[in-house]
Amino acid sequence: MNNTLKTTLSAAALSxxxxxxxxxxxxxxxxxxxxxxxxxxxxAESRLDIYYPVDLTADLSHLSDRQRHVVELLIEASEIMDNxxxxxxxxxxxxxxxxxxxxQRVVKFADINYGPWDRLNNNKPFLTGFDAKPAGANFxxxxxxxxxxxxxxxxxxxxxYTLVRRNDQGELYAIPYNEAYRSELERAAALLREAAEFAExxxxxxxxxxxxDAFLSNQYQPSDFAWMDMTNNEIxxxxxxxxxxxxxxxxxxxxxxxxxxxxxxxxxxKLAMYAQHLPELQRNxxxxxxxxxxxxxxxxxxxxxxxxYYAGHSNAGSKTIAINLPNDEEVQLQKGTRRLQLKNAxxxxxxxxLVPIANELIVxxxxxxxxxxxxxxxxxxxxxxxxxxxxxxxxxxxxxxxxLKEHASALEEGKADILGLYMVTQLLEAGVxxxxxxxxxxxxxxxxxxxxxxxxxxxxHGKANMIRxxxxxxxxxxxxxxxxxxxxxxxxMRAAMNSLxxxxxxxxxxxxxxxxxxxxxTMGNIGPELQADLDRLSAADIPVDITFRQGKxxxxx
Numbered sequence: 174m175n176n177t178l179k180t181t182l183s184a185a186a187l188s189x190x191x192x193x194x195x196x197x198x199x200x201x202x203x204x205x206x207x208x209x210x211x212x213x214x215x216x217a218e219s220r221l222d223i224y225y226p227v228d229l230t231a232d233l234s235h236l237s238d239r240q241r242h243v244v245e246l247l248i249e250a251s252e253i254m255d256n257x258x259x260x261x262x263x264x265x266x267x268x269x270x271x272x273x274x275x276x277q278r279v280v281k282f283a284d285i286n287y288g289p290w291d292r293l294n295n296n297k298p299f300l301t302g303f304d305a306k307p308a309g310a311n312f313x314x315x316x317x318x319x320x321x322x323x324x325x326x327x328x329x330x331x332x333x334y335t336l337v338r339r340n341d342q343g344e345l346y347a348i349p350y351n352e353a354y355r356s357e358l359e360r361a362a363a364l365l366r367e368a369a370e371f372a373e374x375x376x377x378x379x380x381x382x383x384x385x386d387a388f389l390s391n392q393y394q395p396s397d398f399a400w401m402d403m404t405n406n407e408i409x410x411x412x413x414x415x416x417x418x419x420x421x422x423x424x425x426x427x428x429x430x431x432x433x434x435x436x437x438x439x440x441x442x443k444l445a446m447y448a449q450h451l452p453e454l455q456r457n458x459x460x461x462x463x464x465x466x467x468x469x470x471x472x473x474x475x476x477x478x479x480x481x482y483y484a485g486h487s488n489a490g491s492k493t494i495a496i497n498l499p500n501d502e503e504v505q506l507q508k509g510t511r512r513l514q515l516k517n518a519x520x521x522x523x524x525x526x527l528v529p530i531a532n533e534l535i536v537x538x539x540x541x542x543x544x545x546x547x548x549x550x551x552x553x554x555x556x557x558x559x560x561x562x563x564x565x566x567x568x569x570x571x572x573x574x575x576x577l578k579e580h581a582s583a584l585e586e587g588k589a590d591i592l593g594l595y596m597v598t599q600l601l602e603a604g605v606x607x608x609x610x611x612x613x614x615x616x617x618x619x620x621x622x623x624x625x626x627x628x629x630x631x632x633x634h635g636k637a638n639m640i641r642x643x644x645x646x647x648x649x650x651x652x653x654x655x656x657x658x659x660x661x662x663x664x665x666m667r668a669a670m671n672s673l674x675x676x677x678x679x680x681x682x683x684x685x686x687x688x689x690x691x692x693x694x695t696m697g698n699i700g701p702e703l704q705a706d707l708d709r710l711s712a713a714d715i716p717v718d719i720t721f722r723q724g725k726x727x728x729x730x
Contacts, residue, residue, distance in 0.1 A: 213279050217291065217299035221278050224285055225525045225716035229723040231435050231479035231517060233730065239371045240408055241730050244433060244481065246371070247410045248725060250364040251431035251484035253357050254412060258429045258485030260354075262419055263288035264311040274300075285490065285720050292490030293717050295629045308579070309422035313337045317345065319422070331575065333427040334391050334414055350414060351391040358388040365412075376403025384412060397499035401474075401508040409434040409478065411498060411513070416486055417574075417582060424574065424581050430485035432496070437516060440477035444514070447475050447557070450605060451509075454596055455561050459671040463567045464682040467506065474511040475553065480518055482723055491628045491718045494519040497556035497589070502564040502572055512556040514549065521719050522624075523548050529715045531620045534706060536660040542616035546608040550597055551618050558592035559585065567682035576684030583697075584689055587637035588677045594618055594670055615661045619651055626699065627707060627717045636697050643696040645669050657706050 233241060259267045270289065274280045282299065286292050289300035296306040307315045313322070314337065322330075322337070322345065329335040329347030336348050351358055362385035369381035380403055383396035393413060411434070414427035458465045487493050496513040499505065523545050531543040565572055574581045597614045600606045622642050628635035645651060648669035651659050680689050699707070 211273050211289070211303075212301045213276065214299050214301060217282075217297075219711070220291060220294060220299065221282050222714075223293065223711075223717040224720035225521075225718070227518075227521045227525075227719045227721055228727055229481060229483070229517070229721040230727060231481050233435065233481075233728065236407065236435075237373065239373060243368045243371050243408055244435075244728070245725060245730055246364050246368040247408070247412070247431075247433045248482050250361045250368070250412060251410075251433055251482050253361045253364075254429040254431040255484040255488065257354055257357055258419075258489070259287055261311050261428050262486075262489065281720075287489045291629075293627065293629050293635075307422075309337075310419050310428075311336075312420050312426040313422060314339055314345075321345070322423075331423075331425045333417065333425065334393065335426070349391045351389055361412075362386070362388040372406075372408075374403065374406040374408075377406035377408065379403070381410075387413065394501055394504065397501050397504045398508065400499065401504065401511060404474065407436050407438065409436060409513075411487075411496060415498065415500065417500075419486060419489075421579055424577075424579050428486040430487040431482070432480050432484075432487055432493075432513075432515075433482035434478040434480050434513065434515075437477040437479060440514075440516065441475070444475035444477060444553070447600070447605070448509075450600065451557070451560065454599060457599065458561065458592070458674065458678065459595070460675045460678040464563055464678045465561075466567075467563055467565070474509070475514070475557065476511065477514045477516050480515045481728055483721060488721070492518060492522075492721070494522055495552045495556045497559035502574075505560060505564060510560045512553060512560075514553050514556070516549075518719070519549060519552060520545065525719060526716055527617075527620055527624055529713070530623050530710060531617075533710060533713055533715065534623055534657070534659055535616065535620055536654065536658045539612070539616050539660055542610075542613045543620055544609055544613050544617060547613040547617035548621070550606065550608070551593060551614060551621060554593035554596045555589045556593075558589040558596060561592055561596075562588055562678050563682045566684045569684070571684065573681045573684060577681070577686055577689055580686065580689040580693065583636040583693070584677060584681065587640055588674075588681065590637055590641060591670055591674050591677065595674055598667065598670070612661065612663065615663060615666050619645075619659060619661055619666075623707070623710070626703070627710070636693065639699060640692060640696045641673065642703065643698075643700070644673050648672070653702075657709065 233244070236244070256267065259265075263270065267284070271280050271283060274283060283289060288306070289298050289303045290296040290306040291299045298304065298306075309315075309317070317337070325345045327346050329349065332347060332349075334350045336350070336353050337345055338348055340346055365381045365385040365388075369378045369385070372378040372381060376399075380396060380399040383399045387393045387396045410431065412431040414429050416430065417424045417427050419428040420426040452468060455465055455468065483492065494515050496515070497510050498513075499510065527548060528543060531540055535543065563573065566576055577584060594614065597606065598611065601611055601614065622638050625638040626635060626642060645666065648665055649662055650666035650669040651661050653659050680692070
């Protein structure tokens with residue numbers, strides 16, 4: 174479907190929305206048809222206030238006029254990414270849906286969710302007239318079966334940067350993003366090139382230029398290498414088709430997103446010392462040697478940022494507070510990754526969500542161990558842990574991502590969570606981390622599970638947390654009293670942490686698709702007791718996540 178499409182559809186034509194116009198080649202426009210306003214599903218009324226509004230601001234006073242103009246240009250490019258993600262996630266333009274809704278609270282909720290499906294409620298429709306969200310979003314034809322896809326052979330079949338469509342004969346084919354979204358990506362590339370002219374850091378200038386080239390060539394790896402090579406820039410941007418979580422059919426296709434970032438130079442310098450410990454941490458992972466044979470790239474970086482703009486996938490539903498990129502396995506092995514801690518967004522979630530959750534669900538005598546330092550470290554080392562473990566299968570050809578298909582993202586998030594806690598344990602006991610005590614990190618970690626489980630089964634992070642909660646419960650890592658309050662059992666949690674780390678790393682290295690599916694089936698669900706506790710959080714009006722008032726006006730530029 175053409176990305177410039179401005180379409181409204183009648184109720185009789187809803188199948189075209191749900192198909193993402195997948196029966197037509199991407200660049201073909203659909204006819205405009207009138208549609209009556211849609212209504213909120215009655216059961217969704219209580220969901221409209223689950224997001225806590227936050228002004229997304231940062232101190233820009235240290236930036237020069239040229240740098241502030243770079244920020245403006247990057248926000249404009251990010252807005253293009255936002256529109257492209259609407260087409261990938263929903264199958265039509267933003268206005269084609271929002272213009273049909275009269276209630277402004279519902280308009281806001283649809284805007285946050287990038288469509289009529291509640292992302293933090295297992296993608297259930299919250300508007301009348303819509304069926305379940307297609308697992309493949311608008312990346313594939315909605316009538317395509319897995320058997321059909323797996324039997325077909327065509328160029329670009331599992332390429333991250335293509336859409337799958339049908340030709341006139343009904344055969345599947347792939348169309349590259351730079352063709353499907355040509356006009357939008359040309360505009361975005363022009364904005365990045367203009368930003369490069371004003372950039373004061375040479376490395377950042379080079380990255381912006383190469384990322385612009387990638388929009389037009391569909392070849393993103395060179396710009397990923399360039400992004401890893403720059404280290405002194407005060408402004409950063411993560412932009413383009415990056416994460417594959419939106420493709421819940423296979424996890425093969427990347428969605429457009431953007432973060433505009435202001436680097437906290439002082440905090441970043443403080444964090445830099447942790448990167449040197451990665452090779453040793455990899456060697457000491459609690460798993461057989463074959464599953465930790467890969468060596469993390471020596472260029473791994475830890476940095477702290479204030480984020481000033483989210484767009485596209487990064488802004489849909491739950492908001493990311495830390496990033497580990499690039500995802501390209503070759504870049505990771507050669508250069509490592511950059512871990513970006515989004516400090517202002519992280520603080521907003523800690524204050525508005527995690528502390529109230531702890532006051533409700535953690536026993537009073539352990540609440541003193543809920544600290545921002547522990548939350549920051551657990552989140553940071555989650556991102557660091559993405560670079561540990563294994564990317565390629567053990568004893569056979571192929572990558573973990575390809576072998577585990579739609580399960581890959583959720584299992585990878587589970588790995589990062591559990592290995593992040595393992596790393597905190599090792600570094601704290603070695604004296605590398607000096608803030609707080611181990612109880613701080615374990616108790617804050619447990620409270621964090623309750624926070625992320627509320628994201629629902631449609632979220633890779635939510636699935637990962639459900640598995641970990643159930644695994645920890647069976648291992649006795651925590652106890653629950655009669656008042657429905659939880660306490661950490663330190664020794665049992667440590668043992669569960671090590672055994673779950675080994676299990677996940679082995680499943681990944683073996684590419685055990687069936688085994689991962691069984692893990693999700695047996696441990697990926699919320700039991701009635703936990704659901705009752707989560708319902709208490711809703712009854713206490715504790716938000717599930719945050720949403721942003723953002724943009725040039727909010728920043729005062």
